[in-house]
Structures are given as structure tokens and as C-alpha cells.
Amino acid sequence: MSGTFAFHNIYTTKNEVENIQTVLHEGNESGEGTMRRFEVAPGIQITYNDLKMDSCFRPIRFEKDFLQINHCLEGCYECELEGGSVSFLGEGDLCVDYLSKDRQVFLGSRIPLKKYRGITVLLEMETAQQTLDQGFQQAHISLEQIKERLCSDGRSLIIKSKHEIDHIFSELYSVDERIQVPYFWIKVIELLLFLSLLDGSAVCRPQQFSADISKRTQEVYQYIIENPFTKDTIQDLACMFGLAESSLKRCFKSIAGASIGTFIKTKRMEAAAELLVSESALSIGEIGSVAGYENQSKFSAAFKSVMGVTPQAYRHKYC
Template sequence: MKWGDLMEAAMKQSQLHDIYFPEKKEKSANLILQQSTDTGTGEMTCYDVAPGIQITYNHLNMDSCYQPLIPKEDFLQIDHCLEGCYECELAGGSVSFLGEGDLSVSNLCKGQQLFVGSRIPLKKYRGITVLLEMEGAQKTLNTDFRQGDINLQQIRDTLCGDGRSLLIKSKHEIDHIFSELYRVDERIRIPYFWIKVIELLLFLSLLDASYVKKPRQFSEDVSKGTQQAYQYIIENPFSKITISQLAEMFHVAESSMKRCFTSIAGNSIGTFMKIKRMEAAAELLVSEPQLSICEVAEAAGYENQSKFSAAFKSIMGVTPFAYRCKSW
């Protein structure tokens, strides 16, 4: 869903690498693609698992890495988000998001552009892409894993039949498959990738249309206003502003902002406010040792110290006193 166009370039290992990622490093079985802009840096580490099958680790700390490119072959692209969020702009101006724990399956058709733009709202994205060139990958599966009877066309038609992309919210099976991919020992990486790709495809082959969930789409105005609200909370963690006031400030309907915010941040606005408030309080406990815990509680908007301590522990895992002592 995210790297779409760039992933085809990575798959073909073509001259496009030099256009989009001038800082290219080849290292044994993998290809490292790096990009630097005035908003940050991005890195893709690509592994050829088998003919037609590639796994890429994506680590982005930038506003965007989008470049328009039309696929020359048919691809099935599977993306898992570990951290952060990725925003894709669709034709017509609406946007959708891939958030933490989400799995997306996208149908990249030959000669067609799937997305017209993309951004990284939080300037942070970590995830894995499994890219399958339909014809080549199917030949590999037919030859090397005949007993699995995996049909990529059937998977694509079932999961992406009425559109080009679907979203599967975090499930135990998904978390299990990808959690191991994020920490695999490099000594067994390539054969292990093959095992996990097979496991993933077998899992997807069991799904039917009832699992299909189209990514939520939001207007550009809702997306922009919600991201401004997100930034406001980051910059003003002790603000006592309400959600309705926040929506009014950035000219977005409250219900739309709530839905969009969850897609961007992975938490509700209320939960996110609480997390940022406690993180700021934790920083204050360490940076301002002359302040009593009661004074820090007041700064965080709590008149009752015991309620502040309970809220702090629910987020930080320890009481304010224990956190301060541990940090000294």
C-alpha cells in the first residue's frame, strides 16, 4: 500500500534506484536503498527471497518518499505496519491510512497507477513489504511448493476483487507471522523468509470476502485538520482543550476527526492526549527536580495527586515517585 511504485523499481533492481535512491548500497543478498530529503531520511532493505518474491524492510523518518511510477507487471503487494503511519492519496483527493498493526493487501495492475500521492503524517514509519510479481511468483510456488496449492490469482480476486486494496486490522495470526520477521537472525534470513512468505500466503488463502475491509477514506480537509490537531497535542501536552474544541479549532467535524485520528495515531484522541500528558509529566519529573509530585500533577491538570499517580502508572508502568527515583 505504501511503497507501491518504488517497490516495483526495487523488484526489478533497475536504473530507477539511481533516480529515487542515489545512495545505493549492495550487501550480499540484499539491496539497501536510501533517500535523504529536507524533511528527513528513509531506508529500504530489499531481499530477493525467490524468483518473483521480495521482502523489504522499510524505515522512514520523513514527510514523504512518493514518486509517480506505473507498474510494468502485475503485482500483489502485502504491507505490515509496525510503527507509525502511512497516508495514501487516492484519485479524487480522498486519503486512507495504514496504521500500527495493520496489514494491507494491494493489487498493483500493469499500466495503472494505484495512488496519486503519499505522506508520512508522523514522520515515522517502520514496516515490512512482501512484493509478489504475479507471474514469476506463481511459477516459483508451483515449482517449489506444489503441495501448498497456493493460487495468487485467487487470493487477489478474493481479497481485492472489488477494488485495488483492502485492510486487515491486527489479528493474532498476522502479529505472529510478522513479529518473527522483525527479529529473525541474519544467519538464517533468506530461507526463513521463504517459510514466512508461505505461511502468510496460506493464511491469506483461507480468508474469504467477509474478512475484506476497505481502508477508511477521508477527505483532504479532514486529514489535514486532524494532523494539525495531532501536532497541537504534541506541542501542548498539558492543554485542557476538549476534543470538541479541538475539532472546532481545526474546522473538522468531531466524529470525522475521531475516526481519522485513530487511523493516524493508532489510539483514540482521548487516549493519545493522556499518553502525551503523562510523557510530558515524566519529563518534568526528571528535568525539574525542585517540583514536588503534587506540583507536577497540577501542571498536568490533576488537582488530585492520587488520580495523577494512577493515571501516570497506567501509562508509564510505575508511579511518579518510582519513575523519578529510577531516573536519578
């Protein structure tokens, strides 16, 4: 993320300091965001990011070397790379970046869906290593080795299906504020130990797309949001927006965190759920027909697979 979340001096708006927590507010014409940063130990920070804006990127020059670990809980983040291509950090993804004073890896960034929630763990390489050596020397954690294994060729993306990653970060999102800081220290050690054990099979390079493919795919995303009952197939959408079907499928999943087929079904059922409540005069069969199902039983099965209950139960609960 090229320091987008991590460096408080690039945020010149309202700052509220509460002991070791700093709340950073960012706003521009595209929206607003909040970052809650905690000083865990010398050289180690954790930041909770909640951004509802198109972008908050500001180019900066690093005076030291950093290891930055980003986990995306919700939404996605788009990074512009050298050469004009882009890549995404999507829901459930973990990436490790080496931010060097000698190299600018990212040229810009955006939040395509105007929604990003996640956690950043930032380690200033020299100071954080001294902290780890003094405070947890028995772990033998080497930030330099982690950097060489995961970031030797720039940014590396850790496969999101790893159970260990979900376990580590799910607890970070729900930790009791009374024990936050000591708990952060424990979780940072757990995370670094996990990263220390990774080999090449657990790391994959992020998929890259042209800026044009990214833009057109985001237009498809918005079209589905605005037309949840569309009868257009994936092939139709690809043709409509001037994309190869394979490019649309790959880029859409990077942006939305789900396949385009799953996303269409989810948005269709969510819209059907709204009709069940707002249009009580319509029968369930009629709403199923609007959603593209001539057979009510098939509509009910599809609805339950997304919403967790049958249309009848949903209507009964909310009407």
C-alpha cells in the first residue's frame, strides 16, 4: 500500500491522541475514513483502517526501511504498479510489502468500491528487530529473512484460504479494548512466527490487470448493483463492456472477493428480499418470477442458499 495507512504524518486533518492510540481522520471530496493506530512496542504499530472513499493515497519518501503487513476484512484496495498495471488486495487477503527508502514500488492506489476495512501491521525494520531480539529472543524471528523470502521481488500476496491467517486476524478484529496492547504484542509475534515458516508454495504473486480492464470491470460491478434482476449472462456483460470473458471473471473476483456468478446471485437474492418486505401484495412466486425463477421451489432454494432462510420465513420475520 506504499505507506498509505501507516504514516501518520501524511494525514494533516484532525488528530485525537488517547494514550498510545492515535485516531486519524481523513476526508476529501470522495468520502472519508478513519484509522486507529496503536504503538505496540518500539518500531511496531498496528492500525485499524475503515475507509469509505475513492482514495487517500499520497506519495511519500521513506527515510527508513519498513515491513508492512496488510489484511483485508471487507472491500478491496487497488494498487497502481510500475508500467501502469494494477493489482488488488481483496477480502480475506494478506499481503506483505517491503517499503524501502531506495525504491518506490507503488505509484498510486484507489478504493474501487469506496469501501475498505482491514488491519495494517507496520514494522520499522531496524528498531522492530531490536525490540524482537530484546523482548522475545527465544523466537529467533528475523525480519530480514521474512523480507527476503516473501518480498525479494516486490510485493507478495499470501493465499487467503490459509486457516492460520483467518485465525490470527479474526481475533485481532474482536479483541477486548481492556487488553488490546498486550494482546497486540502476542498476535504480532504469532503472525511473524507464522510468516517465518512460510515457503514458496504458500506465496503467490498478485494478479495484475491493465488499468482499462480494471475500470471496465468496476463498471460491470456497478451495473450489477444497479440492475440486480438483470437477465444478462456473464458472456453478455463481457461483450457489453468490451472485455474478454476470462479477464472479466479474473478481475471481478479480485475486486469483489467472489466470482461474478456468485455475486450476481447474491445481489439478486438481496433485492428479492427487499421486495418480500416492501411489496407484501406480491406472492412469493411472483417475486421469484421477477428474480428470474419460473419455478417457486427453485427460487426458494436459491434464496435460502444466500439468505439462510426461505422466502416465507424471511417475509414472516420482517413483515
